[in-house]
Amino acid sequence: MEIEDQIALLVEHINKDVTLSKTGIKKLSSILQFKTLHKKELLIEPGSTANTMNFIVQGAMRSYYLDENGQEHTLQLGIEQWWINDLYSYLSGKASRMYVQALERTWLIQLPKTELEELYHHVPEVSNFFRIKIQSAYVALQERVIENMSEDAYERYNNFRNTYKNIEQRVPQYIIASYLGVTPEFLSYLRKKHS
Amino acid sequence: MEIEDQIALLVEHINKDVTLSKTGIKKLSSILQFKTLHKKELLIEPGSTANTMNFIVQGAMRSYYLDENGQEHTLQLGIEQWWINDLYSYLSGKASRMYVQALERTWLIQLPKTELEELYHHVPEVSNFFRIKIQSAYVALQERVIENMSEDAYERYNNFRNTYKNIEQRVPQYIIASYLGVTPEFLSYLRKKHS
DNA sequence: CGTCTATTTGAATGTACTCAAAAGCGGTGG
DNA sequence: CCACCGCTTTTGAGTACATTCAAATAGACG
Numbered sequence: 001m002e003i004e005d006q007i008a009l010l011v012e013h014i015n016k017d018v019t020l021s022k023t024g025i026k027k028l029s030s031i032l033q034f035k036t037l038h039k040k041e042l043l044i045e046p047g048s049t050a051n052t053m054n055f056i057v058q059g060a061m062r063s064y065y066l067d068e069n070g071q072e073h074t075l076q077l078g079i080e081q082w083w084i085n086d087l088y089s090y091l092s093g094k095a096s097r098m099y100v101q102a103l104e105r106t107w108l109i110q111l112p113k114t115e116l117e118e119l120y121h122h123v124p125e126v127s128n129f130f131r132i133k134i135q136s137a138y139v140a141l142q143e144r145v146i147e148n149m150s151e152d153a154y155e156r157y158n159n160f161r162n163t164y165k166n167i168e169q170r171v172p173q174y175i176i177a178s179y180l181g182v183t184p185e186f187l188s189y190l191r192k193k194h195s
Numbered sequence: 196m197e198i199e200d201q202i203a204l205l206v207e208h209i210n211k212d213v214t215l216s217k218t219g220i221k222k223l224s225s226i227l228q229f230k231t232l233h234k235k236e237l238l239i240e241p242g243s244t245a246n247t248m249n250f251i252v253q254g255a256m257r258s259y260y261l262d263e264n265g266q267e268h269t270l271q272l273g274i275e276q277w278w279i280n281d282l283y284s285y286l287s288g289k290a291s292r293m294y295v296q297a298l299e300r301t302w303l304i305q306l307p308k309t310e311l312e313e314l315y316h317h318v319p320e321v322s323n324f325f326r327i328k329i330q331s332a333y334v335a336l337q338e339r340v341i342e343n344m345s346e347d348a349y350e351r352y353n354n355f356r357n358t359y360k361n362i363e364q365r366v367p368q369y370i371i372a373s374y375l376g377v378t379p380e381f382l383s384y385l386r387k388k389h390s
Numbered sequence: 391c392g393t394c395t396a397t398t399t400g401a402a403t404g405t406a407c408t409c410a411a412a413a414g415c416g417g418t419g420g
Numbered sequence: 421c422c423a424c425c426g427c428t429t430t431t432g433a434g435t436a437c438a439t440t441c442a443a444a445t446a447g448a449c450g
Binding site for chain 1: 430
Binding site: 152153182183185189 | 406407
């Protein structure tokens with residue numbers, strides 16, 4: 001895909017929450033970086049530090065955590081027009097304990113932290129935009145804590161299908177299970193039972 | 196407790212993360228409000244909007260959510276020198292869906308959002324302080340999502356005792372159960388089993 | 391002391407996990 | 421183009437973790 005078209009997608013996405021001026025778009029464009037990941041490639045892994053914001057132009061990604069028993073726990077999934085990151089590492093500047101991985105061949109637009117924070121001073125709409133995004137990340141996490149406590153696995157699965165409408169078909173079922181916090185066997189059982 | 200002593204506690208607390216100047220402290224002091232809550236009194240309830248940051252000077256509080264089945268799910272607990280809020284409502288300005296309640300007679304220092312955001316411009320250390328606090332709130336939530344997925348109830352109970360060291364004795368056990376996401380009966384059973 | 395609320399106990403049940411094996415599916419090389 | 425390989429999903433039996441409901445006991449507070 002042409003760079004121009006990729007930028008247009010990002011701008012359109014940002015304009016859903018704030019209003020960028022012509023010069024704002026220009027300044028924003030000047031800090032963008034473009035990256036392609038092949039299937040299964042890692043963007044972030046334990047020990048590395050997240051120093052960009054990452055917008056998915058095309059493809060699918062996830063962030064996940066590996067527990068002491070070697071089990072994967074998927075925290076976030078994303079496709080076109082979603083942001084993906086380890087926000088903890090990005091915000092704190094500390095090393096990540098998570099993996100962020102491409103599930104398909106994926107095209108990203110990256111916004112390096114240093115340049116982005118500099119840009120905030122000149123284009124406050126961008127600053128507002130990310131404040132809003134970080135707030136919704138917080139809210140989404142809180143929803144998830146509540147969901148995990150008040151709903152059983154099948155209800156959570158339905159919520160998932162709602163929140164991640166178009167993503168379900170593109171992601172292996174064992175990853176969905178690891179997002180829901182159940183075993184792949186049990187998710188398979190649930191799907192059969194309710195079909 | 197004297198107002199002066201209360202302010203001193205708050206300043207000491209903030210100075211753990213940033214360094215306040217003399218004039219910074221003065222400006223901060225000028226926006227503070229003081230509130231007392233009796234046991235079981237609600238600071239925030241569904242429909243209301245959180246428009247202050249709340250520092251616990253003395254006492255104990257919790258935030259909780261009521262699900263469709265009428266079950267309580269405790270999201271946060273706090274005692275002296277902790278902050279308590281519905282951050283979702285505070286940050287978004289939208290109506291809360293949660294309760295924030297005093298578990299004992301409690302003395303709060305409140306920082307009204309409007310004045311606080313104005314203060315950010317004049318005392319950037321305060322702005323930094325809250326950025327750090329909101330980041331740790333995000334991190335704590337993320338930890339909790341991971342914990343809920345990768346640990347059984349007894350492990351979560353031990354984590355709880357660690358994180359909330361001095362709080363355990365002051366809070367009824369059914370509230371701890373509602374924080375862990377188990378029934379009071381099952382928590383009672385676990386405690387006996389491992390004693 | 392009595393009342394109200396919180397905690398414990400126990401039996402029956404349900405939800406989810408483990409382990410093992412079979413079936414399905416997609417990509418690759420011959 | 422088909423056969424095979426590796427990975428994902430399904431199936432099933434046995435088990436463990438956690439809930440529900442009911443009742444007994446313990447604690448707190450006026």
